[in-house]
Amino acid sequence: MKPFLYADGTILPIRQDNVDTDVIIPQRWLVTIERNGLADGFMGGWRYDERGQPRTDCVLNLPAYRRPAIVVAGQNYGCGSSREHAVWAHQQFGIRAIVAVSYGPIFYENCLKNGLLPVILPSEQVAVLMRQALEQPGSGCRVDLVTQSVIGSDGVCYPFIMDTGRRQLLLDGIDDIDLALRYASEIGDFQQRQQRNYPWLT
Structure with missing residues (x-):
């Protein structure tokens, strides 16, 4: 997993x-x-009609929003089933961070485990970023994990809070497997002690 320091680019407003x-x-x-090949399916039901043609009224098909780096969304984003493909599809589409009022809990965890930054901001601040993106198509913002802030197109800075441990893993580019491998020796020693002291458990 690549270290995440910041995302800087066009906002894709998901006003729902x-x-x-x-x-x-x-x-x-x-x-x-x-993980490859999922960009075409990102929001596919919204982007395409029943014949597979792009819907002209879908924000994802408007030229100003075709290469976004940051999604701005409302409440309970990513709710529903636990499919990890939902995170991969964002990344394949070029999305590096999401700013929302709240998330589905499993989706939120999957984001963190895959290096997609899910930021939580109050609804009134999200509304400002959403309005900027809709009124100024193609406008962007910066999501900075180092300073834990979101900077809108007007230069206003919105601080956000994140678990210290999870933040550091993202900054270092370490996923759960990498973290476990750091303690491979200790894990091996524990397994040997368990087998020696409690052989009936093996």
Whole structure:
């Protein structure tokens, strides 16, 4: 996993609450266990009509929003099933951070484990960022994990809070497997002690 320091780029405004993981990556795109090839399926039900043609009224198909780096969304973003593909689809589409009022808990954890930064801000601050993105298509913001702040297109800075341990793992680019490997020797010693002291458990 690559270290995450900041994301800087165009905002993709998702002006809807309770966007679930089936919306983020519809089931028909879940035909792979690989992380590649999921960009086309990102919000696929919204982006394409029943013939597979781009919907002209979908914000994701408007030229100003076609290469976003940051999603700004409302409440309960990423609710629903636990599919990890929902996180991968964001990343394949070029999204590096999400700013929302709240998240589905499993989606939030999957983001952290895959290096996609989920930031939580109060609803009134999210509303300002959303309005800027809609009134000024193509405008952006900066999500800075080092300073724990979101800076809008108007230069206003919004601080956010994040668990210290999870923040450091993202800054260092360390996932759960990397973290476990750091303690491989201690884990091995523990296993040997368990086998020696409690052989009936093996």
